[in-house]
Amino acid sequence: MLQLKDVNVFRGNTHVLHGVSLEVGEGEIVALIGANGAGKTTTLRAVSGLLPTREGSITYRPDAGAAPLELHSMQAESIVATGLCQCPEGRGIFGGLSVIENLHMGAYLRDDKQGILEDLEKIHTMFPILADRARQTAGTLSGGEQMMLALGRSLMSRPKLLMLDEPSLGLAPLVVESIFEMLADINRQGVTVLLVEQNAVMALELAHRAYVLENGVVTMSGTGAELANDDNVRKAYLGG
Ligand SMILES: Nc1ncnc2c1ncn2[C@@H]1O[C@H](COP(=O)(O)OP(=O)(O)O)[C@@H](O)[C@H]1O
Numbered sequence: 001m002l003q004l005k006d007v008n009v010f011r012g013n014t015h016v017l018h019g020v021s022l023e024v025g026e027g028e029i030v031a032l033i034g035a036n037g038a039g040k041t042t043t044l045r046a047v048s049g050l051l052p053t054r055e056g057s058i059t060y061r062p063d064a065g066a067a068p069l070e071l072h073s074m075q076a077e078s079i080v081a082t083g084l085c086q087c088p089e090g091r092g093i094f095g096g097l098s099v100i101e102n103l104h105m106g107a108y109l110r111d112d113k114q115g116i117l118e119d120l121e122k123i124h125t126m127f128p129i130l131a132d133r134a135r136q137t138a139g140t141l142s143g144g145e146q147m148m149l150a151l152g153r154s155l156m157s158r159p160k161l162l163m164l165d166e167p168s169l170g171l172a173p174l175v176v177e178s179i180f181e182m183l184a185d186i187n188r189q190g191v192t193v194l195l196v197e198q199n200a201v202m203a204l205e206l207a208h209r210a211y212v213l214e215n216g217v218v219t220m221s222g223t224g225a226e227l228a229n230d231d232n233v234r235k236a237y238l239g240g
């Protein structure tokens with residue numbers, strides 16, 4: 001569904017991604033793990049078209065039969081319209097708007113009123129707290145609730161591929177666990193997931209496959225279980 005081939009990205013004069021190649025198949029949860037500064041956010045931003053790809057290719061096939069789109073030569077606005085959604089680091093909710101207003105923002109590219117209402121109902125069933133707090137200012141929600149709102153808002157765009165940048169950041173372990181259960185559920189409903197995480201323990205448990213990124217280079221890949229049992233991965237990312 002998504003394929004990065006030899007992707008090179010610069011930030012200013014800094015060469016951040018050095019030939020990153022990875023694949024996400026339809027229906028998968030793929031994790032990209034790595035230390036702070038490895039280039040995880042840069043990778044997602046390149047896919048979303050928020051950073052230019054200097055060399056290499058990023059192709060995306062929203063449907064199995066469709067012709068692949070060359071994201072590396074597309075604008076961010078047109079990329080969003082293809083059903084690819086990035087839930088940014090720090091969740092990116094609008095703190096001054098209400099919960100329900102934030103959810104509607106997720107559907108800003110849609111004009112199917114009936115479908116929007118149906119999705120809103122689904123999201124309220126999945127996250128009852130977002131229905132209870134519909135009129136509350138989003139900035140006053142707890143971290144976990146804000147993460148649910150960010151997920152709900154992403155789902156309002158009916159994404160085919162959902163990319164998440166460190167959803168566990170700043171959340172208590174139990175909250176992370178329930179957020180990851182929700183991610184598994186969202187994936188079972190047919191949404192493909194690319195998950196960027198420093199929290200390797202949780203990410204490798206959830207993911208079907210994973211890649212390790214070190215200083216802008218993919219150094220390892222395998223199933224979540226393979227990497228979780230790899231000695232080098234255990235030493236570097238799983239605390240022994
Ligand atoms: N705006 C920027 N200008 C120059 N370098 C940057 C900028 N943003 C990030 N970088 C550098 O790019 C590298 C990768 O950053 P990032 O993709 O945010 O890593 P990660 O998400 O894995 O923590 C880091 O070395 C960081 O210092």
Ligand SMILES: [Mg+2]
Pocket residue numbers: 040041042089165166
């Ligand atoms: Mg990051």
